[in-house]
Amino acid sequence: MTQHKTHFEQLARANQAVTDTKHEQKEASYRLHYHFMAPTGWLNDPNGLIQHNGVYHLFYQFNPYSYHWGAMHWGHATSRDLVNWKHEPVALAPSEPYEYDETKSEMGCFSGSAVMNGDVMMLFYTGHLEGHDPKEVQAIATSTDGIHFTKHAANPVINGSPEGLSDEFRDPKVWKHGELWYMVVGTAVGHDGAVALYKSSNLIDWEYVGIAAKSDGTQGDMWECPDLFPLGDKYVLMTSPMNTDRGKSTVMVGSMDYDKGVFIPESQHEIDYGIDFYAAQTFEDEKGRRILFAWMDFPFTEFPSKTDKWSGAMTIPRELTLGKDGYVRSQPVPELTALRDNHMHDDKLVLSEDETHPLHADYPFQHSYELKCKWVLPENKADGKVGLHLRQSKDGSEQTTVFYDLATNEVIVDTTHAGKLSHKAVNKAGLLHKNDEVTFHIFVDTCSVEVFVNDGEATLSTRIYPDLASNDITLYTEGTGATAEYIDIWELKNAEMS
CATH class of the missing domain: 2.115.10.20 (Glycosyl hydrolase domain; family 43)
Incomplete structure (x- = not known):
């Protein structure tokens, strides 16, 4: 032969x-x-x-x-x-x-x-x-x-x-x-x-x-x-x-x-x-x-x-x-903007110290979306945390947390409570410079979170497996006040996989 x-x-x-x-995947x-x-x-x-x-x-x-x-x-x-x-x-x-x-x-x-x-x-x-x-x-x-x-x-x-x-x-x-x-x-x-x-x-x-x-x-x-x-x-x-x-x-x-x-x-x-x-x-x-x-x-x-x-x-x-x-x-890559669908925008959401703010009370985003936000921090603040809880359950027991830690100058993606099937991990990325602003560009899909920080200075990618009904999004502060200068969320359409 x-x-x-x-x-x-x-x-x-x-x-x-x-x-x-391949037909076995239709209902996965x-x-x-x-x-x-x-x-x-x-x-x-x-x-x-x-x-x-x-x-x-x-x-x-x-x-x-x-x-x-x-x-x-x-x-x-x-x-x-x-x-x-x-x-x-x-x-x-x-x-x-x-x-x-x-x-x-x-x-x-x-x-x-x-x-x-x-x-x-x-x-x-x-x-x-x-x-x-x-x-x-x-x-x-x-x-x-x-x-x-x-x-x-x-x-x-x-x-x-x-x-x-x-x-x-x-x-x-x-x-x-x-x-x-x-x-x-x-x-x-x-x-x-x-x-x-x-x-x-x-x-x-x-x-x-x-x-x-x-x-x-x-x-x-x-x-x-x-x-x-x-x-x-x-x-x-x-x-x-x-x-x-x-x-x-x-x-x-x-x-x-x-x-x-x-x-x-x-x-x-x-x-x-x-x-x-x-x-x-x-x-x-x-x-x-x-x-x-x-x-x-x-x-x-x-x-x-x-x-x-x-x-x-x-x-x-x-x-x-x-x-x-x-x-x-x-x-x-910018081609991904072709997936954008329903859009929510907010300007200057001012959060006091230790405050939470739900983001999509008027429009319930599901588990496939793109999110962009910019945090403006108090000048010369030495510590505290600002971030988001993603794929959060109604009772808060499930969530993937993305936040900036002022004390360590790190962005952290914490999947400790991301669902019983999820790998429990605390992913950390140190930033080059400490300043009073930090931007997040986040892509969430059925079982993934990809975080881009400060125009690609750092990225963090992780798989998560929460309950499919856990879809709340919440801004939060801890130990400091801060302003979300803007926040944009787009629901993303399904890509074609023929």
Whole structure:
């Protein structure tokens, strides 16, 4: 049986599984209204993000046979506006000796990226097979229509990790600089996370350059999902470090020395401080914007949606920019305003110390909305808290609290009381500067909250699973008075997921 016949048979089997089970999601209680989800089964990392001829392509890690992590395929969807999506046939299925063994649970076509080589779309991915030697290799699949993909005859194009590097060796991200193509692969040197750098003139034959960057000993023992890209007049290295307390999606801002093959970091912070944000990937679209998606979940946490036989969702798409202070900022793409529907606006709501103010007594917003507000704080006030209770029950026993703590200069998303199925967490993001104003831009969906602070200075993303009737919204102050300079709430329409 030929390689291609095997792959196409596996694709047909996967696509039939989607057809047979997607109807089960019609009545699922926590399906999101405007976030991207797989039609059925399990979803994790975004892969192969690219735009070509006006069409956005979102590939993703996908198990069409189960709502648990397992044999990894590449799911696929397309869009013309980053809001409404069309599910396409499964793009990649495990089929080759270095990625498929029906007796193994840890196998498949793991994460990677996409580039256009003329009119040919090329997917770069990791073939993973636990117990195989090597465990992880890098491979290619190509397409002339952007829908149907054939695995390359030269696979694997990188047959295992270089000497001295870990056999944890995955998630290739490819880009072009000058006349050459470059690839970074996530790996480790000893117990330190690292990224390996390769270069190629033809996208098939790859030369190992060396280690482009490595942990300083405190940044995790393996760097998954590396992404190295220019932003403004700098380069940014984004990774998802494993086994560290310092964060889950780290961005380092610095410079790239292509002659030496090294990235020189100058600063570091988290691209998102929420507990449910991992495996972020970016791409440059045809408008020149640097767009990011991430998996809006985190490994090893509970997935209450498994009760309804599905798991995983993407964040809303975000545009990254580099501030004059050298800090990477993240904001929702403006295309999302197309979802806005019923609108409520208030000006200058003055709250005294320890006061609460319900926001939607006249219009009951449900659980999918966008909220913007600006707090003006007393001058030189040293402590106190100002914020909102979201997805609040009538008796106040359930709520997700988003607030600014003046004493610590942090924005906090507290899900301690977000519902019995919710992960109990206190997510914190320290702000760069303390001043007398703070703005929130918040997206709430059936089981998610994404908070953007001060025009993207900090973001926090988390999944919540409150009772679907818990929909109250309340402003509050604690230990200080403050003024809500403005507040806008838009009910959001459902995005199309056909």
